[in-house]
Amino acid sequence: MKTGTREAMVLSEVLRTNACMVDHNNLYLNSCQDQQLRSILERQQRHTLDSFQRMVQMMQSHGMDTSKIPMPTALTMATGGQSTQFTTGAQMTAQPYSTGQYASGSMYTTGTAGMSTSMNPQMTGQTGMQTTAINDKMIAEGALLFHKCGADTTTRAALESSEPHLRNALTNMARNCIEMSYEIYNYMSQRGWYQLPETPQNFISHSATQQQYPPQ
Template identity: 30%
Template sequence: MAAELGAHEIMQLHEVLTDTIDGINQFQLYRPHVQDPQLRTVLDNQIGFMTQEYNNMVQTVQQQSRSEAIPYRRVKNTSPAYGLKNPSPNAPNISPDEMDDRDVASGMLGCHKASANFRMMASLEFADPTLRRMLQQGAINCSEQSFEVWNYMNQKGIYQVPTMKQMTTSTMINSFNMAQMPQLS
C-alpha cells in the first residue's frame, strides 16, 4: 500500500502512529500512580484498546490486512453533575511522587482530546478511503475515551461543570432563529 499513498499521506500516517505510540507509553507511565480501582480499570482498558487500534492500523498500512476501523465501546449513559461544589485549588506537583488520580485522569483526558483533533485533521489529507475512515473512527474513539475519563472525573467531583444563571442561559439559547431554506434552482 505504501507506494499507492501520497507523500503527505505517508507523513500524516507517521505522525498519527507516533502519536499513538506516545499515548500508549504515556498511559503506561501513569499506571503506577493510580490508586482508584475504577480509574485503573479505565486506564487498563484504554491501553488495551489503543494497542489493538495501533496494531490494526499498522497491519492495514503494511497490507497485512484491509480490516475496518475498530469502534470503541460506548460509554454508559450517565447524568453529569452540573454546578460548582467547593472545587479544590490546583497547582503543579513538586515531584512525580505527588502524582495522584486527578493528575492521571487529567493527563488521560488531555491526551485523548489532542489525539482526537490530530486524527481528524490527518483524515482530511487522505484519498485512500480505508485509511481515511480508520483515522475518522480513531478521532471518534478518542472522543469516546475522553468522555469516559471526563465522566469519571465528573463523578468524583474533579471536573465540575460551571453553570450560568437560568436567565443568561435562556437568553443565549434563544438568540437564534430557524433559517429559511434557500430555494435552489
C-alpha cells in the first residue's frame, strides 16, 4: 500500500473514534452530577476537540481528503453542517494533556456526592422496557473505556504511519489518551469505583524451573 493511502485510512479511523468520543462526552456532561467529574470531562473534552481539529488540519496540509470524516456534533453545529476547513498556518503540533489540579496523586472527595439521590434508578421508555438511569459511576466507566480505546487506536495508527510528522502527532495523541485514562482511573479509585481483585489464597504460581522441567 502506498504511503499516503495507508495514512489516510488510519487517520480516518482515529478521527472517527475521536468524533464518537466527543459526542458521547456531551451526553455524559448533560447527565453528570458530580462537579469534580464534570470539571475533568470538560477539560478532557476541550483537549479532545483541539486534537481533532489539529489532526484534520494536518491531513489537509498533506493533501488528504477530509470531506468523508464524520465531524463531532459540536463542530457540525458550529459550521452549519458544512465541510470544515482549518487554517493551515496555525500550530499543528499535538499539545500534551495536562491534568491540572487533578494530577496523579491528588485526592478526590470521597462519598456519594456523585450519586444523585434524586435520580430515578429506573425509567420506563416508550417501548415499555425498563432502563437504568445513568449515574456518575457509569459515566466515569464509559469515559475510561473511551480513552483506553483511543490509546489503542492511535498507537496502532502510529505504528502504521511512515510519515514522520503524522507519526509523531499520533504518538502524542496516544500518550494523551493514556494520561486522560489515568486521570479518570485516579478519580474512580479514590471513590472506590475501581478496585482491583485480591490475589486468591490458593493461587498457584509456577516458577521458571517448574515450567522448564514439568513433572513426569
